Amino acid sequence: MYIIIAGCGKIGANLVKKLSVDGHDVVVIDPNEENFAQLESGTNCLTVTGMPIDEDVLKSAGIERADALCAVTSDDNVNIMTAQIASQLYHVPHVVTRCYDPDKNEVLRQMGLCTVCPTMLTVAEIGRLLGETEEE
């Protein structure tokens, strides 16, 4: 698949690594060029410097032929806007949005966006680990 990753933070950089190792064509977008230093040397991907909510930046990242886009910047609202441009204006088939705020995450799901909420995943996982500890 041709996959665009918006945001080259910890999650973005690790996602790039995993997806490129899995054999996908990956492009990563970040407004701050220094963030690309987080990509492991030898990672096979293209980088585009710019704000992912800017259509021109998305076009230069190849949004018109992308099979998937993952919006994983540190700003929920940037992710939401990027995801909607991808899914509704460019009809990218697979779009995943990261949203830290659990309340907003619920609203987004009701609006039909495919989301991942790291906050609730962490809470659930810690809860599960504590539960296991109790049982032992």
Add this chain to the structure above:
Amino acid sequence: MRIIIVGGGNVGYYLVKTLMAEKHRIMLIDSNRARCERVETAFGGAYVEVTHGDGTSADCLRDAGIYHAEAFIAVTGQDQNNLVSCQLAKDYFGVKRTIARVKNPKNIRVFEQLGVDSVISSTARIAGSIDSELDWADVNTLLTRKATHVRVREALVDTDSPYSGKRLSEIGLPKGMIVVCIVRDGEAVIPDGETVLTPDDNVVILGNESDLPLVISNIRGETL
């Protein structure tokens, strides 16, 4: 009217000032306490209230009384925040009329397609008034009164346009649509079927409102 305004920077500040003078009931939301206090001190009272919080959070909007709002205006300096605020207001809380400010003029089309009712870009306004002496908004207001579906638009022919290098008779404009005038090298050309469109021609076109967007984006060489 009950109006919620998100963003108490300079645009928000003067918007509150203008709208309160017209006896609207305003709730201003801003995430910056200093900006909230500035508006509260200047205008706080029967017509203006202030909420300190995140205007892109459903909780905050609920606290600010969004269920009573008839209009919602997002004028922060961040396009993505203005979009999310307006979408929450419209899709989640059912506010009838949403208005957003955008900094990047290209986001006008993006916001409109993502459901915001009115989108305002001061950059585009200023660029537009420099670009053309004619104010099509006035012409269109007139046309709306005379013939409801007809509008005038103008667009610059791009090198990527499928119409570029073709005669008007070849490009297959929708029925009822005509190219009124082409401004080429500062001269107005009244075209006929044999006129060839070339890059950088400024095309003034009259036609059915529903047919115009596609033709305009073809002229501009944009892919929808």
